Amino acid sequence: xxxxxxxxxxxxxxxxxxxxxxxxxxxxxxxxxxxxxxxxxxxxxxxxxxxxxxxxxxxxxxxxxxxxxxxxxxxxxxxxxxxxxxxxxxxxxxxxxxxxxxxxxxxxxxxxxxxxxxxxxxxxxxxxxxxxxxxxxxxxxxxxxxxxxxxxxxxxxxxxxxxxxxxxxxxxxxxxxxxxxxxxxxxxxxxxxxxxxxxxxxxxxxxxxxxxxxxxxxxxxxxxxxxxxxxxxxxxxxxxxxxxxxxxxxxxxxxxxxxxxxxxxxxxxxxxxxxxxxxxxxxxxxxxxxxxxxxxxxxxxxxxxxxxxxxxxxxxxxxxxxxxxxxxxxxxxxxxxxxxxxxxxxxxxxxxxxxxxxxxxxxxx
Amino acid sequence: xxxxxxxxxxxxxxxxxxxxxxxxxxxxxxxxxxxxxxxxxxxxxxxxxxxxxxxxxxxxxxxxxxxxxxxxxxxxxxxxxxxxxxxxxxxxxxxxxxxxxxxxxxxxxxxxxxxxxxxxxxxxxxxxxxxxxxxxxxxxxxxxxxxxxxxxxxxxxxxxxxxxxxxxxxxxxxxxxxxxxxxxxxxxxxxxxxxxxxxxxxxxxxxxxxxxxxxxxxxxxxxxxxxxxxxxxxxxxxxxxxxxxxxxxxxxxxxxxxxxxxxxxxxxxxxxxxxxxxxxxxxxxxxxxxxxxxxxxxxxxxxxxxxxxxxxxxxxxxxxxxxxxxxxxxxxxxxxxxxxxxxxxxxxxxxxxxxxxxxxxxxxxxxxxxxxxxxxxxxxxxxxxxxxxxxxxxxxx
Ligand SMILES: Nc1ncnc2c1ncn2[C@@H]1O[C@H](COP(=O)(O)OP(=O)(O)OP(=O)(O)O)[C@@H](O)[C@H]1O
Ligand SMILES: Nc1ncnc2c1ncn2[C@@H]1O[C@H](COP(=O)(O)OP(=O)(O)OP(=O)(O)O)[C@@H](O)[C@H]1O
Ligand code: SF4
Ligand code: SF4
Ligand SMILES: [Mg+2]
Ligand SMILES: [Mg+2]
Numbered sequence: 001x002x003x004x005x006x007x008x009x010x011x012x013x014x015x016x017x018x019x020x021x022x023x024x025x026x027x028x029x030x031x032x033x034x035x036x037x038x039x040x041x042x043x044x045x046x047x048x049x050x051x052x053x054x055x056x057x058x059x060x061x062x063x064x065x066x067x068x069x070x071x072x073x074x075x076x077x078x079x080x081x082x083x084x085x086x087x088x089x090x091x092x093x094x095x096x097x098x099x100x101x102x103x104x105x106x107x108x109x110x111x112x113x114x115x116x117x118x119x120x121x122x123x124x125x126x127x128x129x130x131x132x133x134x135x136x137x138x139x140x141x142x143x144x145x146x147x148x149x150x151x152x153x154x155x156x157x158x159x160x161x162x163x164x165x166x167x168x169x170x171x172x173x174x175x176x177x178x179x180x181x182x183x184x185x186x187x188x189x190x191x192x193x194x195x196x197x198x199x200x201x202x203x204x205x206x207x208x209x210x211x212x213x214x215x216x217x218x219x220x221x222x223x224x225x226x227x228x229x230x231x232x233x234x235x236x237x238x239x240x241x242x243x244x245x246x247x248x249x250x251x252x253x254x255x256x257x258x259x260x261x262x263x264x265x266x267x268x269x270x271x272x273x274x275x276x277x278x279x280x281x282x283x284x285x286x287x288x289x290x291x292x293x294x295x296x297x298x299x300x301x302x303x304x305x306x307x308x309x310x311x312x313x314x315x316x317x318x319x320x321x322x323x324x325x326x327x328x329x330x331x332x333x334x335x336x337x338x339x340x341x342x343x344x345x346x347x348x349x350x351x352x353x354x355x356x357x358x359x360x361x362x363x364x365x
Numbered sequence: 366x367x368x369x370x371x372x373x374x375x376x377x378x379x380x381x382x383x384x385x386x387x388x389x390x391x392x393x394x395x396x397x398x399x400x401x402x403x404x405x406x407x408x409x410x411x412x413x414x415x416x417x418x419x420x421x422x423x424x425x426x427x428x429x430x431x432x433x434x435x436x437x438x439x440x441x442x443x444x445x446x447x448x449x450x451x452x453x454x455x456x457x458x459x460x461x462x463x464x465x466x467x468x469x470x471x472x473x474x475x476x477x478x479x480x481x482x483x484x485x486x487x488x489x490x491x492x493x494x495x496x497x498x499x500x501x502x503x504x505x506x507x508x509x510x511x512x513x514x515x516x517x518x519x520x521x522x523x524x525x526x527x528x529x530x531x532x533x534x535x536x537x538x539x540x541x542x543x544x545x546x547x548x549x550x551x552x553x554x555x556x557x558x559x560x561x562x563x564x565x566x567x568x569x570x571x572x573x574x575x576x577x578x579x580x581x582x583x584x585x586x587x588x589x590x591x592x593x594x595x596x597x598x599x600x601x602x603x604x605x606x607x608x609x610x611x612x613x614x615x616x617x618x619x620x621x622x623x624x625x626x627x628x629x630x631x632x633x634x635x636x637x638x639x640x641x642x643x644x645x646x647x648x649x650x651x652x653x654x655x656x657x658x659x660x661x662x663x664x665x666x667x668x669x670x671x672x673x674x675x676x677x678x679x680x681x682x683x684x685x686x687x688x689x690x691x692x693x694x695x696x697x698x699x700x701x702x703x704x705x706x707x708x709x710x711x712x713x714x715x716x717x718x719x720x721x722x723x724x725x726x727x728x729x730x731x732x733x734x735x736x737x738x739x740x741x742x743x744x745x746x747x748x749x750x751x752x753x754x755x756x757x758x759x760x761x762x
Pocket of ligand 3 (some may be wrong): 327
């Protein structure tokens, strides 16, 4: 019989404003990650910029294949051949103790992908919860041994101490009987408990940034609610920043402070979660928001849809990537020039010629 | 670049009053499932003896009327797919009746038919599976895929099949010229349209859709939901719609059956079930749905504990170890499914005394949203502008 995991106390979760959060700890600028293959080049990520501030929750949305996973894997330097970062900067500023000036400032894009430096940062400073939950743990070792190994990779301590810390982390994420579960294999756990174990491992080194790729997509709605609540509580208690990917707008609304909307490898719009939901500026964001039925919307009416389909990744349209489907596209402009991401001072930068006239300098060359 | 999708004919929003929904309750139900059970043996030991039973579906009953959309919802493993597969006799139920009203008005028990007698039933009942990639044969073109059910039913004339396939492609918003293309030339949403077209080839009256939109992106999902609703209205189809996304279920269904560990725990009209649920499990499911509005950031309540193991469910009410309202009787007495209000069935000892939370008021939905040109219910989106077709690797038509 399963024991009941302790559910973290249910709390509301306020939206935080960037102005309260200090300088960004992660600044991605003009990131391009391409996959060069015989058939052609997939520009999976093609000029992405965004910031993550300390303790901020950044949500990345967009439809399947728009480059969300590739963007975050690039930050962690986990892209493998035939993929390669071809341009851009990934500035990481490790915060000093008690809000002191950053003790480390480093462009992750310049590090050798297999070097010691990036391995230290990955897991230690920036931890990943990958999209495939089975990829997190090896089926051959107990989850406890794997968490201990992860801790000792970044922090030289005795096995006994690491073990204590691992059990404490498992308890913290609400794992029932953590001492016993320490000896379990990942395949012996239910989806919800496995997700907790993955989060415990990711948190074991107190990362400054937790990167979660669809942390709740594979689990049921009741378990999803628990995992989201857990992430909120852990975020409040540890102050780690969280960058997460989802295509569920409900999850974005409930968890994110700041939202980045991607389409075909580029950011269309970003801004505070309330602005994105209540005053979306980019035609794609607006269409995306309208096309989801909600439990609150009127039943059995036709839902607004986005015309056409997502283009094949090898055949990106010229100009604004959204122009073939955009109801507001301006011929002669949108199909020729690539709109740059411009902030007019509102804190909600948008890449669309309806809002400004600035084109990308290299125009997607 | 995938082939383009032709826009559907202008859609009328459907009125919400009961008589305008297209549901015809004056006739006998199209489908009536009674006390359906499906128990899978668990083999163990090295003699592979049966050491236990997974009660995947355990005494399930429901009706589907003409033109009605009934949804089955519940957490993973609660028996939705198994129920659907028993109804269409993809698997043999352990016991129970699946009464289906044929076109000639005769009612047959699909559960008792011999294999040979099933073929005519499959004209009337079709299933759409979840995976639009796995369920299409990559070596067949659309004409063969969509026309195959006709061939199986004995239509040998190629011209007749071509005419029907052209008609069906039109119906699901694809160009008839595409009938000579192969599935890989289509996007996920278009493939799901092909799967739907194939299900409609023989003019079924009941379509069983198992997670038909779950794997699709939101914009494609909206297109397919619109298509399913449009077809339901125009062809007076009935659907048994299996899904786990409550927003979609709320959007599409007339009635909803909530399943928990192989049993129906609540069955009611959609509005009643979502606004005034009477089973604690339903209420918990609704509370867990993240509201897509950052101004309504509630504490998210999950359910403590795990779904009961269908091979060894707890005694009494299967939900009692997780139920915040459980009392002594719940631990011993299984609650039967009872009609506690007209058309509202609940399996809970305390259904009458509990007042449970539903989805709450509709304020957020009714707040006007910024206009989206070309994307309002009144004005269907314009046809996609013609995009220069890139060098194609598709099989030439
Ligand atoms: N190893 C690879 N080789 C070639 N192309 C790849 C590879 N990995 C990703 N891509 C391509 O890069 C694009 C972006 O993929 P990515 O996985 O980032 O999408 P995503 O936004 O995470 O989608 P999803 O929501 O489906 O996870 C896709 O077109 C994909 O086909
Ligand atoms: N062929 C089978 N043999 C043994 N057990 C089975 C078989 N098919 C299904 N089951 C079990 O029956 C139960 C119900 O499964 P089913 O696939 O009907 O659930 P579901 O509600 O469709 O779940 P999901 O939402 O994950 O699709 C599960 O416990 C499952 O493991
Ligand atoms: S730049 Fe043009 S095509 Fe792109 S979103 Fe704006 S209006 Fe539409
Ligand atoms: S019968 Fe008892 S345990 Fe079951 S749902 Fe009702 S109150 Fe809860
Ligand atoms: Mg991804
Ligand atoms: Mg299923």
